[in-house]
Amino acid sequence: MHLPAILPWGVADGFSKQMLLVILSVVIIATFFLLAARKQQLVPGKLQFAGEMAYGFVRNSIAKDIIGGKDFMKYVPLLFSLFFFILVNNIYGAIPVIQLPSFSHVGGAYVLAGIVYVTWIAIGIKKNGLKYFKLATVPSGVPVYILPLIIPIEIISNFLVRPVTHSLRLFATMLAGHLIVMIAGSGIEFLIMQENILLKGTSLLVIAGAVAMYMLEALIMALQAYVFTLLTAIYIEGALHADSH
């Protein structure tokens, strides 16, 4: 499934296109926001305004609205980095020639979900001590006789399934979108090469479908970056306020 490496050329475990794109994304994000934030003025220019819109979106619409209170600022850097790191790496899939969402390779998704997993558990323990695990797995107000059923379910859903779904959701949508666009591309190529004029004509239908799928994919790419970040904020909020849940 993985493309061969570009350096050294053709070796399976070498430096791949995906790695290059990941590094490039860090450069793109850092450059854009450093440029946007460089000449800070009270009345922003176009670039600064765009930067502030993007930053303000994560800061206010995700961090402030979900985590809220006084302590959301502490988590803005993580959420901000996650959102734009995933967004740029996903949008790669919609750019011709590059056409590879970095998270269609599962490794990156595992890493990010792992970072989030460690983070929210650490926050929970720091905030509530070891009692956090009891708070997170034993819901209040549930009859005692149901607890033997509830506790395993809570443990599995919170501590085992959550990081898996968190990472696989991102990976699977990116891989599926990538595959669909690839298959549509190959299908168009295959049909156009046919001698039969009617078969050749059907390629038009596939082209129309591919364009529609491409648009849908572009939407999903942005949406998944938002979903991943939003879920991170929700997990952190849950860990912060475990006692009131």
Added chain:
Amino acid sequence: MNQVIISAATEGETNPLVPNVWEMGVVLVGFAVLMFIVVKFIVPMFEKTFAERAEAIEGGIAKAEKAQAEASAALEEYKQQLTDARAEANRIREEARAEGAQILADLKEKAASESARITAQAHVQIESERQAAVVSLRSEVGTLATTLAGRIVGEALNDDERSARVVDRFLADLENQNAGAAK
């Protein structure tokens, strides 16, 4: 493209859920670098601007409120001054009116006293003239009486007819004298 698919198909065994460790490493390091830049530079820079902007807006609002308060205070002061000035004008007008009435009354009184004085003076003068006339008349009457008596005595008072003629002549003289004086 076909070759890619073929090569993927021939690899076959690759499980998409098994990660490439090197890719994980790159993502981990890349994300760590990004986090560092974000924490160290990007977030502080944006937050600084946000704080400055909020402060500028709040400062502006405070300044505007202050100006508003000053303006309304000035307006209040002007209104007060206007009221004062009106009251002052009214007071002055009232005073002037009262003063005018006073002056008028004074003048009237003065005129009345003057006329009274003049009348009194005239009375006195008339009285003194009358006195003088009485005095001169009295002496004149005396003289006339004496003259008349002399005449009467000077004539022979032997008959009534003659004395009556004397008296008549005297009276005629007297009348003539009077007529001459009247001319």
